[in-house]
Amino acid sequence: MEGLQLSIILLPLITSILLILIDKLWFHRNTRGLNLPPGPWKLPIIGSLHHLAGDLPHRRFRSLAEKYGPLFHLKLGEVDLVVIASPELAAESMKAHDTAFASRPQFMATRIIMCDGGDIVFAPFGKLWGQLRKILTVELFTAKRVKHFRSFMQKEGDILVDKIRAAGGSSAVNLTDLLLSMANNTISRTSFGMECAHQDKIFKAVKETFKYTSGLDLVDLYPSFNKFLGEITGLRRHLEKVHHVLDSTLNEIFEEHEDKYNSRRSDEAVADEDLVDVLLRLNRSGELDASVKMENIKGVVVDLILGGTETTSAILEWTMSELIRHPEVMRKAQSEVRNAFRGKTEIHEEDVTDLPYLNMVVKESLRLRSPAPFLVPRHVSETIEFGGYTIPAGTRVLINAWAIMRDPTYWKDSETFNPERVKTAEQDFNASRFQYLPYGGGRRICPGINFGMASIEIILVNLLYHFDWELPGGMRAEDLDMEETMGLALTRKNPLYVVATPHHNKII
Numbered sequence: 001m002e003g004l005q006l007s008i009i010l011l012p013l014i015t016s017i018l019l020i021l022i023d024k025l026w027f028h029r030n031t032r033g034l035n036l037p038p039g040p041w042k043l044p045i046i047g048s049l050h051h052l053a054g055d056l057p058h059r060r061f062r063s064l065a066e067k068y069g070p071l072f073h074l075k076l077g078e079v080d081l082v083v084i085a086s087p088e089l090a091a092e093s094m095k096a097h098d099t100a101f102a103s104r105p106q107f108m109a110t111r112i113i114m115c116d117g118g119d120i121v122f123a124p125f126g127k128l129w130g131q132l133r134k135i136l137t138v139e140l141f142t143a144k145r146v147k148h149f150r151s152f153m154q155k156e157g158d159i160l161v162d163k164i165r166a167a168g169g170s171s172a173v174n175l176t177d178l179l180l181s182m183a184n185n186t187i188s189r190t191s192f193g194m195e196c197a198h199q200d201k202i203f204k205a206v207k208e209t210f211k212y213t214s215g216l217d218l219v220d221l222y223p224s225f226n227k228f229l230g231e232i233t234g235l236r237r238h239l240e241k242v243h244h245v246l247d248s249t250l251n252e253i254f255e256e257h258e259d260k261y262n263s264r265r266s267d268e269a270v271a272d273e274d275l276v277d278v279l280l281r282l283n284r285s286g287e288l289d290a291s292v293k294m295e296n297i298k299g300v301v302v303d304l305i306l307g308g309t310e311t312t313s314a315i316l317e318w319t320m321s322e323l324i325r326h327p328e329v330m331r332k333a334q335s336e337v338r339n340a341f342r343g344k345t346e347i348h349e350e351d352v353t354d355l356p357y358l359n360m361v362v363k364e365s366l367r368l369r370s371p372a373p374f375l376v377p378r379h380v381s382e383t384i385e386f387g388g389y390t391i392p393a394g395t396r397v398l399i400n401a402w403a404i405m406r407d408p409t410y411w412k413d414s415e416t417f418n419p420e421r422v423k424t425a426e427q428d429f430n431a432s433r434f435q436y437l438p439y440g441g442g443r444r445i446c447p448g449i450n451f452g453m454a455s456i457e458i459i460l461v462n463l464l465y466h467f468d469w470e471l472p473g474g475m476r477a478e479d480l481d482m483e484e485t486m487g488l489a490l491t492r493k494n495p496l497y498v499v500a501t502p503h504h505n506k507i508i
């Protein structure tokens with residue numbers, strides 16, 4: 001009995017001492033004694049993980065920045081993370097220390113599915129990344145090619161308009177679903193050609209891949225136990241299956257493209273190359289650097305889906321939500337669009353050019369409703385002195401662009417949707433000031449800006465020209481909820497249901 005009582009007292013004591021020892025000897029072994037940025041208190045083993053509970057991370061991290069300053073440190077399991085939340089520090093990380101901050105952390109998913117970050121989004125900073133990015137900017141997203149793809153975007157715009165019309169103007173449409181399907185089809189058309197039987201399978205696999213790239217899975221929080229945790233959680237096997245689906249589906253798509261190429265007459269002009277055609281042509285002709293393998297070409301295709309689908313549909317659903325909540329802004333934007341296309345029964349994308357007010361609406365929407373609140377995580381490649389502190393090599397970095405773009409120190413009435421501010425404070429929207437970061441900055445800045453902006457504007461023009469919009473069931477504009485959820489991008493939590501009444505092109 002006495003022995004039992006003793007062990008009841010001793011067991012928790014010994015366990016606590018052991019935990020503290022493991023924590024001190026193992027988890028803090030690299031950062032002990034360093035001048036790290038401040039941060040909230042940490043528990044043994046889990047570090048700061050308990051501080052993440054509650055709100056969505058971009059909101060939670062804004063609260064922590066209010067308490068600990070614009071550069072704070074968290075220990076997530078074994079991993080050091082610093083969060084940046086001011087334009088000055090964002091500029092320092094993307095200008096003065098650009099090279100040190102230009103890498104990406106690797107997770108189990110990026111190792112297994114993206115073949116050790118063998119794509120653009122997740123590639124460590126280095127030669128392969130440079131080569132892949134060059135393909136994107138010099139070959140895939142040239143001004144000429146984006147112009148060609150605008151016709152695809154308009155075709156998707158026509159389909160979207162037809163689907164909304166089919167609802168008859170009396171019942172509510174789920175605009176969220178329609179916009180996502182439009183964005184998926186646009187990327188599919190531009191990447192794979194007109195029709196792709198594999199679209200659903202491949203998009204599902206890409207979404208599944210992204211689910212495991214937050215860095216918050218157990219395997220990625222405790223890299224030293226990565227193998228063991230990968231086995232007992234079953235994650236390694238799951239990721240290998242996802243990799244297999246992606247790989248075999250892309251093989252089928254590539255084979256179909258090669259067959260199409262082989263059946264072409266040699267003198268036949270190649271006017272309608274899709275992105276996979278371009279990548280395979282470069283590979284066939286030996287124009288690619290030797291470091292670029294077939295797995296990297298597949299990685300680029302996955303990036304196009306990752307980068308160009310939910311970001312585009314998210315900003316469109318947020319913009320429509322803001323326009324509905326601000327009828328005066330909606331009226332001005334519609335007036336501009338309807339006067340520009342006066343009397344036309346359909347929109348031609350080449351005419352979607354000079355719409356300054358709509359452009360202001362999109363810029364303001366990207367400020368307030370950024371689809372990528374943290375950009376994409378960075379990884380510090382060498383120990384550096386930064387913002388008055390030491391940041392050890394291997395630290396993960398999040399830039400809270402969402403918080404920076406809503407910071408009242410830099411933005412007047414920062415939480416208000418007000419496109420007029422683009423005119424009155426144009427300099428604030430200049431990317432070189434690092435307080436406007438919807439597309440990130442520095443070397444890793446989004447290479448799809450022109451492509452993304454073109455899709456956003458073409459689709460908005462179609463929606464505003466052809467329809468008048470109201471909320472169903474007589475709901476008042478100010479009652480529309482703006483709750484968020486995080487998936488591939490920061491999207492509406494609840495779908496946007498709206499009643500669209502066809503507009504008959506009268507001048508307003």
Ligand code: HEM
Pocket residue numbers: 120121122133303304305307308309311312315371372374375376377437438439440441442443444445446447448449451452453
């Ligand atoms: C509204 C639309 C879009 C938004 C808001 C957006 C935003 C972003 C952001 C914030 C980053 C990270 C930048 C950084 O780390 O500093 C990024 C990277 C990237 N985006 Fe976009 N993007 C959009 C559209 C697109 C499109 C249409 C594509 C291609 C089809 C694309 C492809 C990429 C790629 C490949 C990267 C990785 C760049 C690298 O790591 O070097 N994005 N994007």
